[in-house]
Amino acid sequence: MKKSIKVLVIDDSALVRQTLTEIINSDSQLEVVGTAADPFFAAQKIKSFIPDVITLDVEMPRMDGLTFLKTLMAQYPIPVVIISSLTQQGSSLALRALDQGAVEIVAKSEIRNTKEHLEDSRIRITDAIKAAYMVPVKRIGLNKTQPEYTPVVKAGRTGTDEAIYKTTDKVIAIGASTGGTEALRYFLRNTPANCPGILITQHMPAGFTKSFADQLNTICEVTVKEAQDGERVMRGHAYIAPGGFHMELYRSGAKYFIRIRDGALVNRHKPSVDVLFNSVANHAGQNALGIIMTGMGRDGAEGLLRMKEAGSRTIAQDEKSSVVFGMPKEAIKLGAADQVLSLKEMPQRMLAFF
Numbered sequence: 284m285k286k287s288i289k290v291l292v293i294d295d296s297a298l299v300r301q302t303l304t305e306i307i308n309s310d311s312q313l314e315v316v317g318t319a320a321d322p323f324f325a326a327q328k329i330k331s332f333i334p335d336v337i338t339l340d341v342e343m344p345r346m347d348g349l350t351f352l353k354t355l356m357a358q359y360p361i362p363v364v365i366i367s368s369l370t371q372q373g374s375s376l377a378l379r380a381l382d383q384g385a386v387e388i389v390a391k392s393e394i395r396n397t398k399e400h401l402e403d404s405r406i407r408i409t410d411a412i413k414a415a416y417m418v419p420v421k422r423i424g425l426n427k428t429q430p431e432y433t434p435v436v437k438a439g440r441t442g443t444d445e446a447i448y449k450t451t452d453k454v455i456a457i458g459a460s461t462g463g464t465e466a467l468r469y470f471l472r473n474t475p476a477n478c479p480g481i482l483i484t485q486h487m488p489a490g491f492t493k494s495f496a497d498q499l500n501t502i503c504e505v506t507v508k509e510a511q512d513g514e515r516v517m518r519g520h521a522y523i524a525p526g527g528f529h530m531e532l533y534r535s536g537a538k539y540f541i542r543i544r545d546g547a548l549v550n551r552h553k554p555s556v557d558v559l560f561n562s563v564a565n566h567a568g569q570n571a572l573g574i575i576m577t578g579m580g581r582d583g584a585e586g587l588l589r590m591k592e593a594g595s596r597t598i599a600q601d602e603k604s605s606v607v608f609g610m611p612k613e614a615i616k617l618g619a620a621d622q623v624l625s626l627k628e629m630p631q632r633m634l635a636f637f
Contacts, residue, residue, distance in 0.1 A: 288416045291334035292318045293325045293351075294366065295343045299391065303338060303366070303408070310409045322351035329359055336415050337363045338408075339385070341376040349380055356384040362415035366391050366408075374494040381464050386418045386606075387411040390488035390526070406551055407488075414461040414579035417607050453479040453570045453637055454516060454532060454539055456563040456590070458556030460486040460578025462606025466626055467576070468499060471521055473630035476504040479572075479637050480516035480539060482524075482532060484559045486552050486578065489527030496523045512543035524554035531562035539567070550582035556610070560586025569594030572636045574629060575620070577605035581613035588619035597621045598632060 292303045292315055300318045307313045316334055319325035321343050337355075341348035352363060363385040367377040377388050389404060389411050455478070459466055463485045474481070487495065492509050499507040503521070510522035510530055516539035524530035529549070531542040542562075549555035556575070560583055563571045573590040575583045577600055591597045599611040599620035604627070614620050624632060 287314045288312055288412065289314055289316045289332075289335045290412060291316060291325065291328060291337045293320075293322065293337060293343075293348075294318075294340040295320050296340075299340070299366075306405050306408055307338075307412065309405070313409060313412055322346040322348070325351070326354075329355075329361075333359060334361060336412050337361050338366050338389075338412070339363050339380075340391070341365060341367050341380055347376070349376060349383060352380055352383050352385060356420070360384070360420040362386050362418050362420050364389060364408075364411045364415050374491045377491060378464075378494055378498060384420065386415040386420070387461060388488060388491055390490055410551060410579065411461075414607055414609075417579065417609075418461065452537065453572070454563065454567050455479055455481045455572045455574070455633065455636070456532070456559055456567075457481060457483045457574045457576065458485075458559060458578075458583035458586070458610065459483070459576035460552075460556075460580065460582065460607070460610060462577035464495065465606075466600070466604075468502070469626055470576075470629055471499055471503045471505060471507060474503065474505050474521070474633065476519045478505060478633070479518060481505070481521040482510070482516070482530065482541070482559060482563070483521060484524045484530060484554045484556045484583075486554070486556075486582070487526045489525065492523050492526045499523075510541050510543060512541065514541050515539065516541060524559065527553060529554050529558040531558060532566050533562065534566040550580060552580075552582050556583030557586035560590050564589040564593040564595065567593075567595070571595040572633065573597045574600075574633075575611050575614045576600045576626075577607055578610040579607045580609050583610050584613035584617050584619060587614045588617045591619050591621065596636060598629060599623050600629070601625050 304315045307315050317328045339348050364387045365377045365380045365385045366389045368391050496507050496509045505521050507521045528543050573587050599614045601623050602608040604625040
């Protein structure tokens, strides 16, 4: 990693620009080399120098962040970290930005608490920028249209279809971070509707996970939803840990349930993959499959080892198909992975599990 990663901050709020500059410059590996109040000013600065990473708001006057991002990826494919408000519109736009080439999302609170919120998010912000810097960004043509997601009609999911709601003694646990949104989209789109219940911890801030789950639910055969405390894990369902909370599995009799709880950051994250994997090791053991996907850091590595030691089958994503080969690499180093597979191989291997 370079001694100094050059960052351009784009946000229409002077307070946010100032706070982000202070936060980023407080890390010895990062340096803010410019700020811009909107994409027009940013474009002028990019003509003079090419930053290593850009932080970008999506809701701005004159030109919105998505329009700027589309132009940027066609001309200067630079890693982008989206820093967006916790509004329904902001969450939706930020997720669209990931589809259009952005790498990471960091939540920004409402303006009256912005400075305090960003200060609390110092580690999250600096880690997101470092992760983005490691991502090879591809040029995306201006005329390239984003693929339209075809909504899936989920037959047989009414309250009278008892077969859909019968319990299963198997469960699948997945952990991911940087690059995980796209990896999960591929994995779940290739997952059949009769699969065991899937629990997913994707590093994502509060306010974004429901929009992400709702988006996936329109394109997948499985039912995808943001997990709720106390709900039963059912076959044909995928549950995404809500941003800002840990998710755990527990068992009551022959049935699996979900626990959503607050708590301290674990491996700098909440939700934490280790928290999920440790609970699956404790309550599912040999009836579980653990998968660790692309992401920076080591969250989930020790938890996957715990799952393997408890008799679970375990998989780590390979380097070639990972956006950032951090979390899988750490799991492999610990000997936690039974198999190292490409993203494309994972759905087929999952089918063999059940």
